[in-house]
Amino acid sequence: MAIQTQYFLLLSAAVFCIGVYGILTRRNALVFLMSVELMLNAANINLVAFSFHHGNLTGQVFSLFTMALAAAEVAIGIGIVLVLYRNFEDIDVTKAATMRW
């Protein structure tokens, strides 16, 4: 018997909330990027599950786009974390506060 679609929705909502929790509580910039990755993948779960539910491939294809863009975003992110480390000798996001947070 196939798993009902609403359970996928619950799963993705749970993953999304874990990501939000990580962003709100962690101070390490790399963990921050990982949390964002969790949130993006929560959306992918939805897209793939509802692609199956609706019987078209749109959602599955779009989830591939999301993955590629998430990778690109991390590439830029790591670069910025690197210059952050060079300037502030730390990757704690709360340390970079010369202006105001």
Place this chain on the structure above:
Amino acid sequence: MVVDIAGFQVADWVALVPSLILGVTAMLLFIVDSIEPRPGTSSNTVLAGLSTLGALGAFLVAGYFLVLGVGQPRGTGAVDLFNGQLVVDGMSLFFVVIVGSVTALVTLASYDYLEGQEYQAEYYGLVIMAATGMSLMASANSLATIFVSLELSSLPSYALVAFLKKNRGSVEGGLKYLLVGALSSSVLVYGISLVYAASGSLQLNAVADALAGGSSVPVGILGVGIIMVLLGFAFKTASVPFHFWAPEAYEGAPAPVSAFLSSASKAAGFVVAFRVFLTAFPEVGGLAGGDPMVDWVTAVTVLAVVTMTVGNFAAATQEKVKRMLAYSSVGHAGYALIGLAALNAPDQGFVLGASMMHLLVYGFMNTGAFLFIALTEHWGIGRTFQDFNGLSTQAPLACAAMTVFLFSLAGLPIGGGFISKLYLLAATAQAGSWLLGAALIVNSALSLFYYSRVVKAMWIEDPSADLEVDSYPSSLYAAVVIAAFVTFALLPAFGLLSPSAFDAASVLFG
């Protein structure tokens, strides 16, 4: 598919030429850089000239297409490309005009600003790449293309804000922009996935058709999805609740990048918001009559009022001019949101058109104001209001231009900002939304206070003894003066451009 442009039968992708020009220019910049790949060896003149020409080309072609009637009912009608994934219509061309003109001004000004910097080719490449993303955002007609083009404009912007990589402020601004941007883009994707869950498609017209069915639509999922999509766009337009990156990023970034982000990027965010909400969700929001399933018009009204108020009150308390301008740009996002908030007016095309015209005028006056800041950074004078004391004794032309920008931003009849604000006020009156109208008036009055502080410092205060302006960088000056001239010229010429905005807007309401 064949369309008729100026009497020629051409392939339909020709309508996309303004965006293609920007994309090709970005590729050309990479080729020029790869001829002499060591940092700092490519000619700044060639790079700046090429990017300015590319941006100007996109601006002129888009403007010419608007005049010819491409994508508009009197010409070809909206041109659908790739099964409706992209669409070229009056609104998309109008916003390519805004993005192209802002980009041209920014790259022109960057020629002097980047003097002596190491990674010039990368800078111009990223600017034009982001501009390509923004012009595609204007044409995107499916949630998939919207997300891809939005990221194409966001990712280069993160790198551009952190461009001065040995400057702590720039890196800090870039980090905060990246963190908030990554968070909000994942919120946007999650919202898109929920809208897909409710409707079964990503193409905007198909979403609208699927949702028009009514009874079988899961309203809860759809409602959460629509609100999350709205929040994702709030980041791009620097509106509440994702506005707090703006002051950090604009203050830390090189000033031409601040100009670019606060004008072009904001306009692109708005065109996407307009298209998604008016193409995919009009019936859901109750615009076609009947009770709204998900009342996003009220949500946008709340966001507009809060954004205006937060932006202007925060701007009034700032000590640094660049940060003040950053908060004022948040406030202007609130004004532009009126285009979506006052839609229960009888003439919806007028409401949306007023907002589009405000974004056009804002593109020139706000870019100019940030480029003036670039000029002061070039001179090495400080960032606070006091540092600008008596600047007019040294640089009267630039100060006169800045005065035009600031008073036009405040809405005084010295530039196009006066008429566009008047139209926005008329729109709120038409919708009978007194809350929005009152917020617009109170906030404009407040903004006059903090804009005048800069004008007073420049013209009335005495200069401090060590104020010395030793160079007059020609391209920065040219960009500032052109922006000032256009801001001023839009006062008498407003009526020439506004019909195309109103026509483009009313098409969306069928």
